[in-house]
Amino acid sequence: MASKLPYELTPSLYLDHRTDELTAFLQKIVRLRTVNPPGENYGAITRLLASTLKNLGFKVRRIRIPRALQKKTLPDLLAYPRYNVIGFWDTGAKKTIHFNAHYDVVPVSGKWRHGTAFNPTIERGWIYGRGTADMKGAIASIIFAIQALQQTGVRPNFNIEVSFVADEETDSALGTGWITPYGKLRADYAVVGEGGEGNAICCGHNGVVWLNVQVHGKAAHGSLPTQGINALEKMAALVLALNNYKRQLARQTFRAPNGERLHPTINIGGVFSAGEGGKINTVPAAASFTIDRRVLPNENVRSAEHALTAFLKSAARKIPQCRITVSKISDNFSCYRPPNHPLFAALQASVSRIRRRPTKFMVSTGFNDMHFFAQVKKIPTLGYGPGGLDYHGVDERARVKDLVDSAKIYADLLTTFRG
Ligand SMILES: [Zn+2]
CATH class of the missing domain: 3.40.630.10 (Zn peptidases)
Incomplete structure (x- = not known):
């Protein structure tokens, strides 16, 4: 040069x-x-x-x-x-x-x-x-x-x-x-x-696990909401249930050499959406959101993914008519x-x-x-x-x-x- x-x-x-x-x-x-x-x-x-x-x-x-x-x-x-x-x-x-x-x-x-x-x-x-x-x-x-x-x-x-x-x-x-x-x-x-x-x-x-949570509902006319299953309402209940999970995560720590204490975190709904064809007068049949789970160096990425997925499934079972599919978007060690x-x-x-x-x-x-x-x-x-x-x-x-x-x-x- x-x-x-x-x-x-x-x-x-x-x-x-x-x-x-x-x-x-x-x-x-x-x-x-x-x-x-x-x-x-x-x-x-x-x-x-x-x-x-x-x-x-x-x-x-x-x-x-x-x-x-x-x-x-x-x-x-x-x-x-x-x-x-x-x-x-x-x-x-x-x-x-x-x-x-x-x-x-x-x-x-x-x-x-x-x-x-x-x-x-x-x-x-x-x-x-x-x-x-x-x-x-x-x-x-x-x-x-x-x-x-x-x-x-x-x-x-x-x-x-x-x-x-x-x-x-x-x-x-x-x-x-x-x-x-x-x-x-x-x-x-x-x-x-x-x-x-x-x-x-x-x-x-930190490592990371990115998940997508798809909530399945049932469409119905907006004037007869009880005939459908409102995926947005189910999703809202599931998101609230995740507050418990946040509290669990806050109890885990990793101490960095500079004395800083790191905790695992989740960020909910960086991406969230209704299904296609959403209309104001239709009961939403689908809703989805993402979860960004940060994994501490003393945790295992796979176990973190499995634990979060298990939590979501069990939380969904406690919500009436809440059917979900959890899929992994990506992960990093x-x-x-x-x-x-x-x-x-x-x-x-x-x-x-x-x-x-x-x-x-x-x-x-x-x-x-x-x-x-x-x-x-x-x-x-x-x-x-x-x-x-x-x-x-x-x-x-x-x-x-x-x-x-x-x-x-x-x-x-x-x-x-x-x-
Ligand atoms: Zn960079």
Whole structure:
């Protein structure tokens, strides 16, 4: 990318001098609207990221998910092919650190006050745009960390493997969920560029079970409601019964290393609807709602699903004429590793050194792609990146200093951690 400098610099000093280049690169990849769903411009961004890694001397594989597989998982989105980029820099080291970031972003709504979502502006040290925080900023930090090492002639202690992946914002199935079993990765350790930010490093995250509950009623004329079975009324009774379940969940805890106590939660009815053909003068024959159950690292995702399903069925039996069908939409494993592995200590030291603040380990209530590395590859995995504010919202933004600090931290980790 940049030409070799005539004088010696540390990676940190190099990065201080390249802030504009880093933000310009981030602006460039934000302008590629990789909105998911449906998964736009994946071809264009992976071409750009693959060539960027090639210019850094990486062996690069840009892998298109086979059409047959996409047909099975995303049959409605065949016009939007899925790609993942995997790069490998063989430094001659024995072991390999893997850096992972997803390049897809969530759709945009609302009116932005700072620039527009896909034409990012920089104001007072912040860069605004969809994906600046979640998580194209991390892509920029990873690339510039590597560039900083190369341009200053500082040798990393590891081979560096990088994955830039699709679909984290939906279910990761064809992104990190695909590369971890099938991508022939060589990673011994993984750093996912989100989950932790600032002075907090993520050493685990909650899992999730998403269910759909379909309530079956019987239609009748609105003037004769007793002749039907009102699915909406049955659904309302069932939703009220779930308050008991919430109380049960509130008694379970998981204590994170930073002292925070996490509880399992359910969010009811992120999506809820009546059946087709609903009319004001018809007794509703169908109603449905979703449940988003967050699963603690010390719980089992399968047992959580079974327990919730059993609760719903038993609650429905207690409501007269309440017939339901419960189906799973998707699930994701939790992950957690107590922060006593040397990788964790090394990243903690790097964050503290660069940011000059004490650093804590936290467990994220939301999920990210860490669990694929932790559970499928079974390797020590951390979440840390530049982060930002208003993820998924209006005026999403990343602080320029945090982008540069993250790049410095990655570079520092690669030269101080011994493996
Ligand atoms: Zn993300």
